[in-house]
Amino acid sequence: MVMLDSQQHQCFYSMFFFFLIVLVSSVKGVTVPETVHLDTGGLSRDVFPKGFVFGVATSAYQVEGIASKEGRGPSIWDVFIKKPGIVANNGTGEVSVDQYHRYKEDIDLIAKLNFDQYRFSISWSRIFPNGTGKVNWKGVAYYNRLIDYLLEKGITPYANLYHYDLPLALELKYNGLLNRNVVKDFADYADFCFKTFGDRVKNWMTFNEPRVIAALGYDTGFFAPGRCSKEYGNCTAGNSGTEPYIVAHNLILSHAAAAQRYRQKYQIKCVFRLSMSLLESRCVIVEFVTITMCHSDFAKNYILKLQQNHKVQL
16 A cells, blocks of 8 residues: 655645536536646656556445436435435435536546546446346446446546445345345346446446445444434434444455455456455544544454455355
């Protein structure tokens, strides 16, 4: 892992917020000047190690829109977000920034800003509206268009299979990530994506921030499906003492099952890089040291070590 000093971090934040301003401006219809003067503090690509990849990332539910159209099935966020106060102004993912229709504009901006890669997430319920079974080919066609245009513009696609948006059908069927049945269903979904997009996508992530999925969804209840013990939050169901660990374990098993499918069916003809996207807490404020250490312990000593243990039983 490449570590960045404070000056490099400052540059990254400048570039990140600049990109957000440009993206928001395009959505609002505000004219973006051809020449934008950005103070990078003298930093350039030459400052970073050889092979360092500059990129941007999004998640499906946050940018795609068309949440209830074009054959997409609902995810747990489509229900959770309807609770008053969950999102400012009670916003939903129905429109968002409408990347489903405006993906070319977004990719043109990414190319104009000279980024190397774009990490997007695939909406499981856009591919399989019920989590399993019947395929929504309109959803498949959308991701094909997205990937093909990225490659056309010289941008490397990085695909994330899960960004907090479990198909609602699986949550209702067997309690979603709390049930071991999710392992096979996720592996089937991953298998389909490898087969369908793997000829062009060579960098894959199974889960975005598994600690966040487990902790915020099943400990504090801040994220969908909003489960927790009553003393920890305003939840109608859940157990903050056990459920985060059950979910984390099932995430590890699901990751392992997806990796097993890749090795058995695709590794010989298609070489991928397959991993998780972990979140590591870093904090220098004294009051937050304890909670940061707990986050680090859960992420590293449980999730990461299980992931690296090749003896995980599926």
